[in-house]
Amino acid sequence: MxxxxxxxxxxxxxxxxxxxxxxxxxxxxxxxxxxxxxxxxxxxxxxxxxxxxxxxxxIPYKEIPLTRRNILHRDAHSCQYCGHTGDDLTLDHVLPRSRGGVDSWDNIITACVRCNVKKGNRTPKEAAMPLRKQPRRPxxxxxxxxxxxxxxxxxxxxxxxxxx
Structure with a gap:
């Protein structure tokens, strides 16, 4: 249709x-x-x-829920470090939760398992892994x-x- x-x-x-x-x-x-x-x-x-x-x-403003599905869609189902697309994508906190990072549109991105493990408990700058696109609220x-x-x-x- x-x-x-x-x-x-x-x-x-x-x-x-x-x-x-x-x-x-x-x-x-x-x-x-x-x-x-x-x-x-x-x-x-x-x-x-x-x-x-x-x-x-x-039209009234309507908040978009912060969900895995919505984050994957925002990031075009691709790793924000290497660009890999596939079924093995995870969510990664730009500023790790253990270092004060929060669950927000500006702090969560999609990453492949390999990049997520490589980055570990560091910021993208510390890991020398620049983001392809800065995360933001839709x-x-x-x-x-x-x-x-x-x-x-x-x-x-x-x-x-x-x-x-």
């Missing part, structure tokens, strides 16, 4: 919906089509891939969802609407 990125009136990502719901929003005049993939639903009506709401919708739950579709390569046109 074709998915459609729904933007707020301010062009911020708001939601991901199916193409049928997107067509209903367009027909009711609640949204406008921003991007399409060239496929036609019927003559003169291309299949949308991105729509924008005409009225601004206020922007939103929707950002997580959108990046899944972007990694699949099916919705490259969504990239320009996403804050990195």
């Amino acid at each position: 074709a998915k459609v990125l729904v933007l707020n009136a301010s062009y911020e990502p708001l939601n991901i919906t199916n193409w049928q719901r997107a067509i209903v929003l367009l027909i009711k005049g609640k949204a406008e089509q921003v991007e399409h993939n060239g496929k036609m639903i019927y003559p003169g009506m291309p299949l949308p891939t991105v729509i924008r709401m005409l009225q601004y919708i206020s 922007h939103s739950g929707l950002h997580f969802e959108v990046t899944k579709y972007l990694r699949s390569g099916n919705h490259d046109e969504w990239q320009k609407y996403i804050i990195n």
Whole structure:
């Protein structure tokens, strides 16, 4: 099924919906089509891939839980030291817990078993193992969802609407 990125009136990502719901929003005049993939639903009506709401919708901030699954997704299922991808990934504290490190988005990364053991009870600087990407809190739950579709390569046109 074709998915459609729904933007707020301010062009911020708001939601991901199916193409049928997107067509209903367009027909009711609640949204406008921003991007399409060239496929036609019927003559003169291309299949949308991105729509924008005409009225601004206020959305409350929602905290993203700090879970293993979310950390793996944030780090693209790869070791933040060597870039290895696979099933043997672990979670590593940048500042080890034994030295005052806490469980937070800014202190936990994914690492392969080999790198995790090599780093041991040291900081990346002490172990001479620089991080490929500095860990940080994700922007939103929707950002997580959108990046899944972007990694699949099916919705490259969504990239320009996403804050990195």
